[in-house]
Amino acid sequence: MIDKLIRKIEENKAPIVVGLDPMLSYIPDHVKEAAYKEKGETLAGAAEAIWQFNKAIVDSTYDLIPAVKPQIAMYEQFGIEGLIAFKKTVDYCKEKGLVVIGDIKRGDIGSTSAAYAMGHLGKVQVGNNSFYGFDEDFVTVNPYLGSDGVVPFIDVCKEEKKGLFILVKTSNPSSGEFQDQLIDGKPLYELVGEKVAQWGELHMGSEYSYIGAVVGATYPEMGKILRKIMPKTYILVPGYGAQGGKAEDLVHYFNKDGLGAIVNSSRGIIAAYKQEAYAKFGQTAYPDASRQAVIDMREDIMSALVNAGK
Numbered sequence: 179m180i181d182k183l184i185r186k187i188e189e190n191k192a193p194i195v196v197g198l199d200p201m202l203s204y205i206p207d208h209v210k211e212a213a214y215k216e217k218g219e220t221l222a223g224a225a226e227a228i229w230q231f232n233k234a235i236v237d238s239t240y241d242l243i244p245a246v247k248p249q250i251a252m253y254e255q256f257g258i259e260g261l262i263a264f265k266k267t268v269d270y271c272k273e274k275g276l277v278v279i280g281d282i283k284r285g286d287i288g289s290t291s292a293a294y295a296m297g298h299l300g301k302v303q304v305g306n307n308s309f310y311g312f313d314e315d316f317v318t319v320n321p322y323l324g325s326d327g328v329v330p331f332i333d334v335c336k337e338e339k340k341g342l343f344i345l346v347k348t349s350n351p352s353s354g355e356f357q358d359q360l361i362d363g364k365p366l367y368e369l370v371g372e373k374v375a376q377w378g379e380l381h382m383g384s385e386y387s388y389i390g391a392v393v394g395a396t397y398p399e400m401g402k403i404l405r406k407i408m409p410k411t412y413i414l415v416p417g418y419g420a421q422g423g424k425a426e427d428l429v430h431y432f433n434k435d436g437l438g439a440i441v442n443s444s445r446g447i448i449a450a451y452k453q454e455a456y457a458k459f460g461q462t463a464y465p466d467a468s469r470q471a472v473i474d475m476r477e478d479i480m481s482a483l484v485n486a487g488k
């Protein structure tokens with residue numbers, strides 16, 4: 179799957195991911211009204227609204243992008259109905275040829291991680307039958323529990339030819355509280371980066387490993403160091419746009435080959451119609467606003483890469 183992701187990044191000249199994080203407050207009124215008319219102001223109505231919202235955004239952007247990243251919390255908040263919308267979104271994006279990164283941030287004791295891995299990437303056995311659960315292509319993993327919490331995910335990836343993005347340095351303001359703590363003079367995120375690189379070396383696609391890392395766009399100096407520590411690791415970079423990450427800071431997350439990183443934007447794309455720059459599209463044409471925001475993001479990142487000689 180890492181090779182498919184890289185191929186699609188190259189084909190589209192777009193090292194970007196659209197984050198499908200559909201808060202109800204981002205969904206235009208006409209979409210919510212139609213969903214509530216059909217299913218009521220209920221959890222099912224909310225789930226219908228987020229599904230219709232996602233579908234329109236995917237329809238207007240899928241030809242420009244390699245991948246999407248649905249963040250499961252935005253669906254889980256609506257219970258089972260929300261999870262059905264998550265699954266419909268995953269399946270629809272795959273039908274459109276997109277690589278799907280399930281942002282689930284899981285990680286637990288070994289046996290529990292194995293169940294998460296089976297449910298999201300692999301198959302579950304029921305009597306003589308086996309079934310895929312959510313069936314994303316990649317998932318995000320929290321490594322705080324150590325190797326035995328991560329290895330079950332790696333095992334399933336190996337079998338299913340899928341991949342992971344392991345949290346190394348997150349984009350949020352408090353991420354340093356634990357991640358920057360020094361252990362024998364080295365920050366914890368560097369130790370985690372070294373471990374991710376080791377796992378990666380043992381699990382290679384053609385050029386890059388299918389065991390990737392998450393490094394936030396908001397800590398560019400750390401991103402530069404982590405790029406060196408993990409040369410064959412694909413880095414998922416959240417925090418561009420809404421959280422303040424800038425294209426010129428992100429060039430260091432890429433290797434000289436112009437590959438090695440993929441930048442996520444969620445609110446900046448899906449709620450583009452709410453921004454001043456895209457206000458001319460209005461609520462009704464929100465998918466067109468998202469399309470323009472994808473084009474602008476691609477241009478922003480590609481020209482920063484060209485300026486940096488990558």
Ligand SMILES: O=C(O)c1cc(=O)[nH]c(=O)n1[C@@H]1O[C@H](COP(=O)(O)O)[C@@H](O)[C@H]1O
Pocket residue numbers: 197199249281318347348349350392393394416417418419420421442443444445446
């Ligand atoms: O794993 C992630 O994707 C992630 C890691 C991280 O360090 N920071 C981070 O913002 N994210 C996710 O990336 C998305 C960022 O959304 P926007 O800030 O709206 O672009 C959300 O889905 C977050 O959950």
